[in-house]
């Protein structure tokens with residue numbers, strides 16, 4: 631049996647996010663074009679003699695108890711598949727927290743993959759997907775980590791061709807925003823226009839038409855968040871002024887992303903945006919990790 635398994639847990643951005651309505655279960659009906667990034671946490675699971683789940687993470691905003699989504703993923707596996715197993719989960723946090731980048735969801739998805747391997751469970755991708763959807767709307771996407779259009783709560787995935795590795799600048803204004811708060815703001819003032827087709831934006835991006843894709847894309851949470859948080863509105867304005875062709879808020883925010891044509895353009899934008907110590911600026915790119923690049927067992931790729 632493996633002694634430890636390490637899994638890359640990529641961040642995601644929503645290139646589009648349209649809210650189609652409110653569902654009876656209280657969630658919103660969504661359509662969203664989502665892509666994984668090269669920016670990733672590392673989730674390492676190792677065997678322990680005890681039958682408990684222990685999580686370690688040095689980031690001050692990440693809980694280390696049952697509120698941690700990685701712990702919830704491990705407990706779900708223990709409940710349904712293998713009671714009595716223990717593991718230590720060590721999270722190296724690189725994704726900004728509560729930033730609209732699915733940080734907790736991706737750690738949960740990576741934990742499912744890691745423990746499936748560590749505990750020798752042999753669960754299929756479909757079985758893991760079903761467990762992932764019980765943990766949260768973004769967890770199934772993070773499990774597959776492939777460009778997809780999410781519908782329903784975001785968990786019904788239509789995979790699309792991988793996109794080019796466009797460079798991406800992420801700018802976080804330096805404060806956290808909970809997804810719940812962003813949707814509550816939207817509900818107070820719901821948007822009715824709905825002209826975005828996620829598939830059309832994906833097609834434009836595949837053809838390299840970044841400006842046209844940006845013109846066609848929408849995030850229905852962006853205007854409500856920007857009008858309640860002037861720092862976000864200001865940031866959107868500043869990032870657009872760098873000349874990057876595709877600028878928007880990701881998910882519920884407050885992180886703003888900018889997709890550029892080449893790495894030089896992205897580096898230039900990052901330099902122009904630097905200078906405010908509260909801001910966090912990261913330069914990354916769109917990237918899909920295949921299984922071998924994503925999972926390693928006892929230090930070796932599988």
Ligand code: ATP
Pocket residue numbers: 691692693697698699700721726727728729730731732733734735737738768806807809881882883
């Ligand atoms: P999403 O877009 O999926 O709603 P997010 O990216 O905006 O999420 P997260 O980084 O997941 O936000 O953080 C939301 C909250 O989740 C944090 O405030 C934190 O307390 C909690 N949390 C639980 N587990 C984790 C984890 N493994 N990593 C980060 N945050 C976690």
